[in-house]
Amino acid sequence: MTDTAPPRLLRGRILNFSALPRDDTDRAAYRYIEDGAILISGGMIEAVGDYAEIAPRAGAAQIVNHHPHLMMAGFIDTHLHFPQVQVIASWGAQLLDWLNNYTFPEETRFVDPDHCAEMARHFFDLLTSHGTTTAVAFCSVHRSSAEAYFTEAARRNMRMIGGKVMMDRNAPDGLRDTAQSGYDDSKELIEKWHGKGRGLYAISPRFAITSTPEQLEMAGALAAEYPDCHIQTHLSENHDEIAYTASLYPDAPDYLGIYERFGLIGPKALMGHSIHLTEREIAVMAETGTKAVFCPTSNLFLGSGLFDDAGLRARGITNAIATDIGGGSSYSMLQTLDQGYKILQLQGQKLHPLGAFHWVTRGNAVALGLEDRIGTLDAGTEADIVVLDARATPAMELRMARAKTLSEELFILQTLGDDRAIAETYIAGAPVKKG
Ligand code: GUN
Ligand code: ZN
Numbered sequence: 001m002t003d004t005a006p007p008r009l010l011r012g013r014i015l016n017f018s019a020l021p022r023d024d025t026d027r028a029a030y031r032y033i034e035d036g037a038i039l040i041s042g043g044m045i046e047a048v049g050d051y052a053e054i055a056p057r058a059g060a061a062q063i064v065n066h067h068p069h070l071m072m073a074g075f076i077d078t079h080l081h082f083p084q085v086q087v088i089a090s091w092g093a094q095l096l097d098w099l100n101n102y103t104f105p106e107e108t109r110f111v112d113p114d115h116c117a118e119m120a121r122h123f124f125d126l127l128t129s130h131g132t133t134t135a136v137a138f139c140s141v142h143r144s145s146a147e148a149y150f151t152e153a154a155r156r157n158m159r160m161i162g163g164k165v166m167m168d169r170n171a172p173d174g175l176r177d178t179a180q181s182g183y184d185d186s187k188e189l190i191e192k193w194h195g196k197g198r199g200l201y202a203i204s205p206r207f208a209i210t211s212t213p214e215q216l217e218m219a220g221a222l223a224a225e226y227p228d229c230h231i232q233t234h235l236s237e238n239h240d241e242i243a244y245t246a247s248l249y250p251d252a253p254d255y256l257g258i259y260e261r262f263g264l265i266g267p268k269a270l271m272g273h274s275i276h277l278t279e280r281e282i283a284v285m286a287e288t289g290t291k292a293v294f295c296p297t298s299n300l301f302l303g304s305g306l307f308d309d310a311g312l313r314a315r316g317i318t319n320a321i322a323t324d325i326g327g328g329s330s331y332s333m334l335q336t337l338d339q340g341y342k343i344l345q346l347q348g349q350k351l352h353p354l355g356a357f358h359w360v361t362r363g364n365a366v367a368l369g370l371e372d373r374i375g376t377l378d379a380g381t382e383a384d385i386v387v388l389d390a391r392a393t394p395a396m397e398l399r400m401a402r403a404k405t406l407s408e409e410l411f412i413l414q415t416l417g418d419d420r421a422i423a424e425t426y427i428a429g430a431p432v433k434k435g
Helices: 051-057 095-111 113-129 143-155 179-193 213-225 239-248 255-261 279-288 296-301 309-314 333-345 353-368 394-400 406-416
Strands: 008-017 030-041 044-050 062-073 075-081 132-139 161-166 200-205 230-235 269-273 291-294 319-321 385-388 422-427
Touching: 008 051, 008 353, 008 385, 030 051, 030 062, 044 051, 062 353, 062 422, 075 269, 075 319, 075 333, 075 353, 095 113, 095 143, 095 239, 113 132, 113 143, 113 422, 132 143, 132 200, 132 230, 132 353, 132 422, 143 161, 143 179, 161 179, 161 213, 161 230, 179 200, 179 213, 200 213, 213 255, 230 255, 239 255, 255 269, 255 279, 279 309, 296 333, 309 319, 309 333, 319 333, 319 353, 333 353, 333 406, 353 406, 394 406
Parallel strands: 008 062, 075 132, 132 161, 161 200, 200 230, 230 269, 269 291, 291 319
Antiparallel strands: 008 030, 030 044, 062 385, 385 422
């Protein structure tokens, strides 16, 4: 990893996960250190533990004291759309109208490389100011959008995953590729960016509605050629979408069966939304290790439906969680957890605060197969860290005066927090929020 950040020793309260905690008592799953330290060198975490134990190893490292704040691994957003920074907060439509009326017209602007570069700067500023250090994004259909995305990610030394969307039908002029050009452009981008620095490529057929069978076949060919690339798409988000998809692929057993037929499922495949699944789809996702991605603010904003987290987990599916900007209405993974908590409440499911913060850090890293590199504060992993201030606003400060436990603090952070609660964000050991 290229890195220019000088060695640092971060002092503060530390929370680090090694598994999904059931509750506070599940101490094998997490470590909390009241006066902790993270020693960072070359962009990597060299040691983590009690301050008294780590401090003698600091050498020439700059010491930064973050007390009384809480340090944990940076947040990971597993599904969002780079070209939708000026679509977020568009009124009054559900999925298909929202795509046709707001999203597709906006995405056509990304044919212009200057627009892409400007939006990339805003997009990455927004991620890091909200404590997100890794994200998996859809770019637009234009190669220029993915170029701008990976160029900006490399400039900031961020571990980012993304890909240009492949879409060759049911979209306006200026927003369609062809089966061949989608394949060729994706392949060139993979060769240029996948594994370069911290960049990773996700093969990105948008969804079955905007891809012909020929295009999905080409996407499947790419996935077979590049098995360590992720695959990302959308699945069973909205009832009208599902009905339209079935009419376009009348021979498929169900929505997932389309992706299955073209080799687009498996442990590297991220299925955005996965709300209205059939019994067969659930069984196939579980068998093949295909991931479901819960997008709470988007599912509420677009009126899409209630994601059955406990049901899918019970069947052995690994669920990721994400903002889905710009169908989603907040860049904050804290706000995403808040809305996720409420969606689960409506179904009688409980999201424990420790489980919630595990989800947006190590849990999402596990879903991406990247837990040996990101998502924890373990020695030998990349130094992407968020520093959380649970007293960031007057309402939070007032509520914190009554908080007695770590779990209460976490719940206050996720319920009342947003970018104001992000005191600092470190990317590969370098502070990027306050600089
Ligand atoms: N399905 C296909 N494209 C999109 C998109 O951009 N956002 C959402 N929420 N769903 C989609
Ligand atoms: Zn999406």
